[in-house]
Amino acid sequence: MLRRNIASPTNAAPHVEPGFSTRATSALGPSALVLGRWSGSSLAGRGWVYASSISYQPAHPAFADDVPYVLAIIELDEGVRMHSNVVGIDPKEVEIGMRVEVAWDDVTPEISLPKFRPIQK
């Protein structure tokens, strides 16, 4: 499971395919962590909302009390994108491009999920 110290992937070369995506940024993403490419440096935990939606239907009973919740892709300032939730804000107020910072959710004593909240101006 996810731990508090998420290492950033090394060789995070931009994923650019000629003629396919000219706006590609670094999108190596979390599976680089699965593959064991560690740089040892920690991510700062700040980024922006790349994409978002509001889930009104829980697909699993464990999330029944959470709806509606914001499902989002967060692009961290280090260039990595990850799935997460945006919390601490009315779901309808979440906008693409919004600056966010990590808001750890300690779901069990062993497991903490990196969720994100808007950075207060």
Add this chain to the structure above:
Amino acid sequence: MRDNMRGAAAIVGIGELKPERTRPGRDAMSLRAEAAYLAIQDAGLTKTDIDGMILEEGMTPTGSGYNPKMAEYMGIYPTFATGCDAQGAAGVTMALQAAAYINAGLCDYVLCGMSAAIDGSRPRRPAGPGHTETATSEFSAPFGPTVGANGWYAMIAKRYEKLYGATVEKRAKISVDLRYNANHNPMAIWHDVPITVDDVVNSRIVADPLHLLECVMPCAGACAFIVTRADIARGMRHKPAYVLGGANGVSRGNLTHVGEITISPVGRAARKAFAMSGYGPSDVQVMEIYDSFTITVMCELEESGFCPKGTAGDWVQEHDLTFKGDKPLNTHGGQLSYGQASTAGGCAQVTEAVRQIRRDAGEHQVPGPTDLVYVTGSGGTFSQQSALLLASGAAL
């Protein structure tokens, strides 16, 4: 580019079961076998003729060795049988696989098909995190799984809105025109229910910004078709639907790994498919565009070259997408209104193309020429998409 596959194979038999919300007491194997036999009969063949098989497991995972199990179940002895892992793009991809196998001389009559069973007597299994450690279970599911693919495509739609401005008011036209087509197809699950733009806009939001009537719903059903060599096809009972060109575009399994999520990989597939066929987007007479959601259609129209990026919202307003219209699209009703029996939903867009080329679609037959039909498939979260050009002998 090698184009020796162009026109070398044709679809000569089709079979499908009407999508239903449930089919109590029916399992996926029996549904698939029934559609397969319909396709074999439609081609004027018997099961002993079938020497190639591409069957997809769909919603009933039974472990590996699935094609031998289906061969045993159906009493068929293929000399070449494989699966297909193209998710929603499986229908189109199987047609290309079959054409390639035939062109390579591996087999002569390839049975392709898939099905989905929903037994209403059993409670539906909740979609939850898997037990194996994958990128999805580790890095996506903990933040809330979505119903079907709703959440993922909602993110694509939301970002599309942000970049290009087209919202549900424009996307709704796709649902409405496709429903009109379904209202003229007795096989469609929504045959008897017309809808308006207001109905779509006012339907409940399932995953913001996508509304209920912009999303497919789970159905039970099955779809199959038979592919053979062009020279054999010419002597068979139906007008052949030739495979003129096609390709896959594979992107990324997870949306987090895609450069720009509103750009779908069918563009690469389409460019290759059109080049192989010798035709371009403006030559296409009928479109069967994979429609898991309204936003899926919009991105595919743009990437396939029918309109510039960001303009599909206006394009669908400017054109009549019904089977009687200037740009006939998803003439059977699309998966949105014909029904999506899992991966068989994409397969039904292939069989509908064949029907239009044969000109035996009945009430929803396109009145204008139907010699060149463009079909797409889409799997995962724009993870893999396929493009296929099917043609009558007149467009060879």
